[in-house]
Amino acid sequence: MHGQHGEDPTEGPASAPYAYPPVSHEPRIQQLSDDLEKLGLHPFHLPIGVNLEEVEPGRAARSSVCIRCDRVDGFPCLLNAKSDSQVICVDPVLSQDNVTLITGANVQRLETDDSGRSVTGVVTLLEDGSTTTFTGDIVVVACGAVNSAALLLKSRGDRHPDGLANSSGVVGRHYMRHNNDALMAVSKEPNPTRFQKTLAMNDWYLGADDWDFPLGGIQMLGKSDGEEIHAQAPRWAGKISPDLPFDVLAHHAVDIWLCGEDLPQADNRVTVDAEGAIHLSIDEKNNVEGVKRLRHKLDGMLSELGMHEHHLLDRSLYLHKSMPIGATAHQAGTVRFGSDPAASALDVNCKAHDVDNLYVVDTSFFPSIGAVNPSLTAIANALRVGDHLTERLR
Numbered sequence: 001m002h003g004q005h006g007e008d009p010t011e012g013p014a015s016a017p018y019a020y021p022p023v024s025h026e027p028r029i030q031q032l033s034d035d036l037e038k039l040g041l042h043p044f045h046l047p048i049g050v051n052l053e054e055v056e057p058g059r060a061a062r063s064s065v066c067i068r069c070d071r072v073d074g075f076p077c078l079l080n081a082k083s084d085s086q087v088i089c090v091d092p093v094l095s096q097d098n099v100t101l102i103t104g105a106n107v108q109r110l111e112t113d114d115s116g117r118s119v120t121g122v123v124t125l126l127e128d129g130s131t132t133t134f135t136g137d138i139v140v141v142a143c144g145a146v147n148s149a150a151l152l153l154k155s156r157g158d159r160h161p162d163g164l165a166n167s168s169g170v171v172g173r174h175y176m177r178h179n180n181d182a183l184m185a186v187s188k189e190p191n192p193t194r195f196q197k198t199l200a201m202n203d204w205y206l207g208a209d210d211w212d213f214p215l216g217g218i219q220m221l222g223k224s225d226g227e228e229i230h231a232q233a234p235r236w237a238g239k240i241s242p243d244l245p246f247d248v249l250a251h252h253a254v255d256i257w258l259c260g261e262d263l264p265q266a267d268n269r270v271t272v273d274a275e276g277a278i279h280l281s282i283d284e285k286n287n288v289e290g291v292k293r294l295r296h297k298l299d300g301m302l303s304e305l306g307m308h309e310h311h312l313l314d315r316s317l318y319l320h321k322s323m324p325i326g327a328t329a330h331q332a333g334t335v336r337f338g339s340d341p342a343a344s345a346l347d348v349n350c351k352a353h354d355v356d357n358l359y360v361v362d363t364s365f366f367p368s369i370g371a372v373n374p375s376l377t378a379i380a381n382a383l384r385v386g387d388h389l390t391e392r393l394r
Helices: 027-038 085-093 145-154 226-236 246-252 289-305 375-393
Strands: 043-045 054-056 106-112 119-125 131-134 139-141 179-186 199-201 217-220 253-260 269-272 278-281 358-360
Touching: 027 043, 027 199, 027 289, 106 145, 139 145, 145 269, 145 278, 179 246, 179 289, 226 246, 246 253, 253 289
Parallel strands: 139 358
Antiparallel strands: 043 199, 106 119, 119 131, 179 253, 199 217, 217 253, 269 278
């Protein structure tokens, strides 16, 4: 993980420096950072997990796995240079004799003993069409907030008529995903940046001079290209000037991500119908005012940041909240943890209150989501629960 403590005024305490120095800005993004500082704001180097060695700012060393390409954001890395869970966790552990990864498998349900207090089988449909049941002393569910909740709801039985681990009735409820805006500003000067996702700003994360509630955070997106801009054209009709043809837009694009907090609402939920189909019910307008105000703040600064005024365009192809379930990002909250079994599904160690050997260790456990990517929180919690399981198994 690359980063620099002390730049972000909203960051919490840290026990040690980042292992690697921050990823440097390319010239146009460095200018943006300088311009933000001139306005009295606090831009910082975005912490980012890439296997990168730089010989000078903006230039990767020949020995570096990461080459600072223009596909760092929204694309899988063909060089395995991203510090994602497959590269950092899954691939290395597969060399262990006691670890087996089964691909092409679809878990259908979890079965319990007669008491309903212990999971005795993980019923799984395999790639060849056969069904098998896996067993273990401890079962950990980590399917993502939509599918973890759906699996528990599908695993209803005599002892758990409303779904496994759901005596509280909260499984599937309180679904959260961030209130996002993917935007493209138009720089007056060319922006030849390739590796653009290096800058962020949280000055209005907790509130603003004209709003007492959190607005969210601002960070860079991966660089948009001509093909994407052409695809966006119908949505931008009437919003761009005739003197800004698409090739000019592509060369001058500066891509920005706004991320605001979603709030847990019981009726934002995952349900499973009688045929086993998953349904997701969402209030699209839940807590969106903060991000609207954050966008307004950014829009009002464009001219002072070397951008064309009134050219803050939606990058709707990047991510939109109306996308189907399969495209849902930053999902959380459907199997929340807590100390009260009547109001939560999991205890503080992410063990189901109702089942002695069942844990849910993904972002389902979140009772709230904040306004940042939940991945590092999920990773930290998984390590914490892993330590707990090690103690339990001794």
